[in-house]
Amino acid sequence: MTQYPVNMDITPVVEAFFDPATNTISYIVKDPTSDACAIIDSVMDIDYAAGRITYDHADAMIARVQQMGCRLEWIIETHVHADHLSAAPYIQERLGGKIGIGSKIMVVQDTFGKVFNEGTEFQRDGSQFDALFDDGDTYQIGNMQGFSIYTPGHTPACMVHVIGNAAFVGDTLFMPDGGSARCDFPGGSAEDLYDSIMKVLALPDAMRLFMCHDYGPNGRDIQWETTVGEEKEHNIHVGRGRTKADFITFRTERDAQLDMPRLIIPSLQVNMRAGAVPTDSDGNPMLKVPINGL
């Protein structure tokens, strides 16, 4: 098992930006000892019926980075999201920073390159991103060291990013009363997700965990922060020693009942291009919709 360079002595400043349209939580992660920061899992707004793209959510994050006088060093995607569109290139144009994602993005690009019948101009080598992370890779945000943990299951390219005592779990765990992410998209695996969650739960109990999604189960207010200790004790899907076999059965049965996410088709096409909107041969922004393809 990979030895990860955990350092609980660093406490990054974490600011959350909740997007009510997709229940996504984006983060600004700031180095308390310098002006460096990173943005994790940004969101581009889309009125799907009209095909209209806007940037209110990203603009709010950009304004906050500027207001703090911060330098954006990284724009990190925990994975190729299926339920919202990334604003990474829009943010990069305005604030700079490198766009990074897990190196297994190539598997996702290959799978969905086929689903959307992409031409050869669509590279399946991850070259749309500035950095591709492998398991255990480290990077700097000012004086803070971040590292990535390979956590497949929800998708084959998911990574959890750990920066000091804060871990950004993407779509692995949800809040303890929300459980875990679905595993039924192409390339997903409940077995892999269980192993990935175990990697997250092997982090120190005091590690702060920041969710990518929260849907406010049972009518409670939206929340996004918990700890490894809390998840181990209370997670409704994996806590208290539930066996791997039980988890897989439960997860598979539950996934069979779920609808496709409303935005899966535009999300995948945009996000596998690092947030760029595809264009037709004349350069018009144009999404492509496979009929009976999903």
Next chain:
Amino acid sequence: MPTDIYSKTSASRGPGSPTVVGFHEPDTGSCQYICIDDATGKCALIDVVQQFDPKSFGTRFDHAQWALDYIADHGLTLEWILDTHPHADHFIAAAWLKDKTGVQTAIGEKVRDIAVLWRDYYNLPDAFPIDPHFDHLFAEGDTFRIGDLEVSVMLSPGHTLGSITYVVGDAVFAHDTLMQPDAGSSRADFPGGSASELYDSIMRILDRPDDHRIFVGHDYGTKTRDLPSWESTVGEQKTQNIHLGGGVSKADFVALREGRDATLALPNRMLAALQVNLRDGRMPDPEPDGHSYLKMPVNKF
């Protein structure tokens, strides 16, 4: 046959008057019709829906199949597959119905002009040749028969620039002009739409005798009415329609309609639907991988 499809029959009022079976597609609130000549057993289908899930982009034909089963079970003969306009909120089932039955399809001739608008939105300059896709393109004043029933065609622009109303004896298939009296009228803000033209089209429909039956294209229920309904009379519409009743002036109607349209979101199937409906309900030709793909223009609306 799916048993959960809600339908209702409006009986013939005698010779020259059709029996009308209405059935409702709840996902889009669409009202679909079988228009029957009792004397000959001939019938026409009007505005039948190809169901379409806007999340997974899967299609189904439960309602079209229900209609064919109804026709078979009642010993009827299908003579026409009719649409009133290229709908923005659902896919038409015309091509599928034609493939199953060999029966002729029809829509209004001004759909050629609607295709011009949408070629531009989709950046498909050579797409949507209308003539090869539909067997008949009707103009204002054209007539044809369903069995012994005489049908006349009225051009009814407003909701789209090429919508047509089929008038079959005392039955008026008014599609997206009027809605039920307690719901008002259809929106007029899609490409080529016009609230002013919609008003004029509605007035022509309401010029008909007070006891004529009006069958509308959509119903979503209301706050006080759960079950869909789709039939009214000219007289009821003239006195009770919440957007028009009691002699609302054209200027007032246009102001009301445009004000309301400005608050409405686009239907969540519109960008997908037009490129299918302008092809008679057929999917685009498959790409070399054998699959059909729709185009979804970004930032055109």
